[in-house]
Amino acid sequence: MRKAFPNGTVALDGLDLAVRRGEFLSLLGPSGCGKSTALRLMAGLGEPTAGTVQRPAGAKLGFVFQEPTLMPWRTVWGNVRLPLQMAGLSRGDAEPRVADALERVGLTSFARAYPRQLSGGMKMRVSIARAIATQPDLLLLDEPFAALDEITRGNLNDDLLRLWQGHGLTIVFVTHSVYESVYLSSRIVVMAPRPGRVVADIPLPPPTARTEEYRSAPSYVADCRTVSAALKSAIHA
């Protein structure tokens, strides 16, 4: 697959990537390597210049942007209900799904709040709740936690893992953090810039128990080192 923009920038060239059902795939790379572009193409936002994007028929998508991208005039509840509303669900049919999505991100008691009343981390949770409200098969996240502080980020990482393990989701996660990607993923694809392409495909051990201890386990540290090395060579490639 190839993607060039009208201004002449070649964002992606020769990208060939298969996402497997049920995996947690991280796209890791320096800025400008086209990882966000690749994610957007997967979502169907824009068409590749050459090549194709294939999605299983009837697969439902959830997308989380780098910013929370909430409607300030809607309450938390209203924001999470939006995709269901667009899909034509009645208020009554949407209600249990919205409640369930909010519960899964721990925001049940904030249902009636407006986005401006929430912290950055909470807004991001709303954004995730909105993405899972449609009960998607594939969840795409574009550097969702980049703007958050370390602690909030850690909590949201754990939330995301719980969502993934509990619901048989397939997740594609774009990040530029080595530690985050190793902590979360079952597979990491490292990309290099100019033009954007895949330079390494690293499978990781099955994510049995990812807890605080995991972050200090020797295997985690070793994996981080491997991925770091791959990223470093990608930058200099």
Place this chain on the structure above:
Amino acid sequence: MRSQRLLLALLPIVTGIVVLVAWEAVVRLNDIPPYILPSPLAIGAKLIEDWGTLSSSLWVTLDITLMALLAAIVGGGGLAILFAQSRWVEASLFPYAVVLQVTPIIAIAPLILIYVHDTRLALLICAWLVAFFPILSNTTLGLNSVDHNMLDLMQLYRARRGQVLWYLRLPAAMPYFLAGLRIAGGLSLIGAVVAEFTAGTATGGTGLAYRILESGYRLDIPRMYAALVLLSLTGIVIYGCTSLLSWLVLHRWHESAVRRDR
């Protein structure tokens, strides 16, 4: 904190009273005749004395103003929505909206009065011409200022054009529209008055602007002031109403209407 807010609200009232008292004093101490400068009390007395004529004139002007404002909301808002649908439509029509706006209404009014025989309709058209532009330009800006990620999101949800307009573009444009409405409210009154002045006595108008002209011919200066007071009050009430509406719509979510906690 509370007493400070009260003080801030009282200050302009106190200023007004001081000015009025000084005015009254200057007129009385210098024995200025009312046909040169009437005192505030004389103006008040005239307001009560001629209330029958003045109030019916007030209704005429108010009727034109409010109808023009309504037409401006429908026309300006409607055109903005049309512009948002297609860049082509916007590109072909927007320059002419600007031309209508920058040509002084007082120069167009005589022409409108020639072609439109129904005076009320002619006045309405004049006032509308002045009032619709701020609504049009603000709403157009608002409809086009939607966050691109939001638009992507709507595309992912496979939202129809109408849904994008109703659920995303219109609410996002609301603060812009309301800001335009506040300007248009004042302008529609100005438009109505300017048109009445142009129509003058020839067409047998009865609005407040006509009363000012007529009182001027008769050197009834206190009545000119009384009509002016009513015009000002009308403008203040319109501004108050549009501001209140704006607050009611926005206060729960928009930064402009939310009090800062410090």
